[in-house]
Structures are given as C-alpha cells and as structure tokens.
Amino acid sequence: MGKTVIEKILQSHSEGRTEPGKIVWVDLDVRSARDFGGPNVVKNFQREYGDAPVADKEKTFFTFDLSVPACTRKYAENQQICRKFARKQGIKVFDVDKGIGSHILMEEGLASPGKTVVGTDSHLNILGAVNCFSQGMGDVDITFAFKSGKIWFEVPETMKVQLEGQIRWPATAKDLTLCILKHMGTQKAALKAVEFYGEAVENLSLAGRITLCSMETEMAGITGFIPRGKRLSSEERKEFPRLSFSPLHAERGAHYSDECTIDVHNLNPQVAVPFSPTRVQSVSELKNIHVDSGFIGSCTNGRVEDFKAAAQVLKGRKVKPGIMLKLVPATRRVYERLLQEGILEILFESGAIVSNPGCGGCAEGHIGLTGSGEVQISTGNRNFAGKQGRGEIYLASPAVVAASCVKGRIASPEDV
C-alpha cells in the first residue's frame, strides 16, 4: 500500500513502519520557541537538565513575534529569559525585528519540502504550504524536543479534498479558504492530515497556499498539504530567497480515510462572522454591516501578494474618515519588498497605519486591540470572542478588508 504525504515524511524521519494510528518517534529538522511559550521552555529545561546542552544548536531557534518590540514588562522579561539562554547555548534568535516565526522559517529555507518542524505556535502547521510536516506543541513537548531532537507523534489518518472549479478575482485564496472552512467545519478534518487537489489550489501562489494551510488549525486538523503546488516564480524567489520548493506527491495506492469534493465555481468574496471562523457567509449578505476598523496581516494574510491586493483596491482612494485601517507585514523581507515596489506608498497615501512586522493585530500584540462594540474586519484566522479585545471580528480577504474600510461597511472590491 502506498503512503500519503504525511506518512512519507514521518516514515523518512522515524524507525519502523509508519501507519495511521501508530505512535512513532520523529527526528526533527527544526525545533523552535516564541516569546510566548519560550520562557517556559527555558525554565523547564534548566529545572530538568541544568546546564546540559541542547541536542543540536544548529537546529534550534527562538523566534520573537508576539510582542515586538516588547510592549509589556512581562514580555520584556520573557524575551530576556530566552535571549540569555540562547546566548549561553549558542542558539540563534530571530529577534523582534524579523517578523512571524513560521514565515521566517520558510524564507530562510529551514522549513522546506519533506522536513519536520515543531514549535510553540498553534498555527505552525502553516508549513504544510511548503510540504513540510509541522506541529504546534506545548512547552513540555518543546523542552523535550530542544533536549532530544525528537518528538513522539501519532501518525494521523489522511483525508483527500478535491476542489472543482477555478477562482477568479475578486475571489482570492482567503475566500477559497473560508469556503472550505464553511464546508469542513471543525469535525470533518479533526485530527487528520488533509491533502488538497484541484486547479483552484494547484494554481495558488505560495502566499495563497500559506493562507489555506494556516487555517487548517481552525478546521481542527493536524495539517494540510497541497502536494501538487506550483514551483516558485521569480518574484516569489525574491520573497523566499533561501527556500527550495518542489511538489511532494503521495504514493500510488495511498490510503485515504475519507474523500470529499467541494465545488468552488463562481465563488464570491466570503466573510466569517463572529464568533467562529466556520460561520461563513457571502459578502453580499453582509453589506449593511458597519465597520469601525480593519486589519490586514497575520500569518494567514501578511505576504506581498496580500498587500498588493489591498493596494489595488486602495490606490487613489482614502480610508473613510473615522475608520482605522491597520497593516502589519508578516516579515521584514515582506516590508522591504513593499518598499521597493512602491506598494507601501499607496497604502500610506490611503491613510492606513503601517507597523513593523509581527503577529500584532491578530495576536494580542503591538498594534492594539478592539474595544467594546467595535466592529473590525480582519484578515486574521480567528474571530473568537475576546481574542482581539472586546470587539466583534469578521474575517475576510485583504481586498474585502480594504474595500470595507473605504466604504465604512462590509464591501466587495467591486463596490468601490
């Protein structure tokens, strides 16, 4: 019997036969910790192992992306705890200037097809976008991973999702993702790896694949793969200079626990309404909803392509007075590309606030929260009650967020 993508990757990083339901020890190519979770990893490590070295400092990293630079005393202290440990151990820190850790791992080529990565980020499975096995875990597991270079993992079942049809502007990768979330809910893909097939996903850019794979977490899945993803374009190679990307196929005769087909013909812009990412409606059903603020960024929609889509809508237009539009590039490299291509200027001219890279705006980070009664339209991945302050969060694509901030109510890019 052939192997699915996740079975192939886990097989090549463990001993014995890999089959669904079996627990295996996985050799890790990368283990990482953020400024949340990281301090507990350091405390656990020092309590259990004293001054012992990590298993391989070349494969161990800290990535600071949550409160960057630290905006509370707690984060300032926690980042220092990690920096001191890293200096002593010779571990590389991607510090507060660099951006979202998972994206840095892709740009640096540390996460690439067939590799295995763990860290303290519940959206780390986003690395499925580059056909890499990755998993967010708690501080006990990551401490163990730092020390041993391994993690135990139960090989999951794999589900196959076939998409029928193509997507066209103004629908984008985010609308496709929200449509899939509406279909899958939190049950169908729960505890499974998912392989996505069909032109709609196979034609996505890497940024689009990142958007889809980032929200596998919201489907309660283990991770998602697009095995036949396109190779990188010359533009993408500038954005991911050290990443070597190639398709990673499932073997002939691979076994899938279930298969389903989702029709995405004529897909319109989609929005997830409070307070669940799976409560998805068309923009056309929500056009009377007033918005107070917008956010574009996060590990889901923080790439150059995402800001280009926003700029396409905002060029020559202004964010409606009284509305706040917050933009946070995923990484410093994205920021640089936006500068070089003149996109940042368009966004600035529209009246948007542009901040340094990181998880702010989605996580409780450096670009503020929402207040009671505030309605925000966001490109993030979660709209749970209380996550971004007391306001109500609607999830949408960068183009829809931009259009909504011009109109002052939920809008499609075609409405401006």
Place this chain on the structure above:
Amino acid sequence: MEKSMISGRIWVLTNNRGELIEDIDTDQIYHNAHLHITEISEMGQYALGNLKGWEDFSQKAQPGDILIGGRNFGAGSSRQQAVDCFLSLRLAAVIAPSFGAIYFRNAVNSALPVFKCPDLKEYVEKGKMESGDRIEVNYRTGEGTVVNKRFDFFVEPMSDVQEGILRAGGLFNYEKTLNTT
C-alpha cells in the same frame, strides 16, 4: 501480577440517564478558578468538581481507581492541571473511546495511563461495566476483563512509545534514559 497489567475499581462517568458523558472538557475536569494552584498534591480535591453529578468525585475516589469516560474526553484547553488532578488522586488509568488530542499528549507525557477503547459505549449500555466493578487491563495486548462479571473486552494496546514514557515516569525522565550525546 505482571508489570504490564493495570487493575482497579472503576468509576463510569454517566449522566442521570445512565449514559456515558461525551465531550467532557478540561474546564469540567479542572475548573479555571483553581488554575493558580501549583502543588499537584492540592489539585486532587477539585478533580471533576465542575462536572454535573460528579462534584463529590474527589471524596469518593481511592488511589488505584480507574476512570471510564465518554468520547472526546479532555476536549478544550491545553491545561496540564486536567491531567495532574488525577495524578494527585493517584488514579491508575483513564479509559475512553477517544480523547482530545492535547489532553492525550499531556497525559502520556505525565505518565498517566490513558487507553482508547472504541466499543466502550456499548459495554456501558449493556451493563457490562458499572461503577464499582473491578477491571484488569493488559496494556501490551489490550486484553481486559471485568473481574466480577467475567466479561472480556479490548482496549487499544499501549504503543512502545507510550509505555516507554510511562515506565520512565514521564517525558522529562524518559529523556534521561535515552543515549543522547
């Protein structure tokens, strides 16, 4: 008794209709009001304290008892205390048809024996397992017996990995037994 055997008196987590309670979340197992407690020995008194009909569980449970739960046991948050409170009461094991993914990881890492038993609901419905029964489980073969009813059942055998961590007394201790350089 062989070392691969676990035995004890069971508590079957049923509702007032006698059905196994499904989706028991970590807030029902260990309420967030007690998260400030850091001593494991103090956590046992709050175990299941927020689960309707089972608020007095910590007074009834004895060391060595085994908990029988419904599907998706330990759903919800990643809180380690939802495992630690059972270690505090020195329960011998938790058996359920399935577990929340993080809960299962936390239990394995803390050396609390957890077993998946897909047919558990049927056993309970048919009266084959009731609170107060005594069971034995061989965690290598998955063979189990309700001793006082002479009823045989199966759980999924423990994997080598889970057994290794259990024997070492937890994930951190397990690491100390590895031959790492």
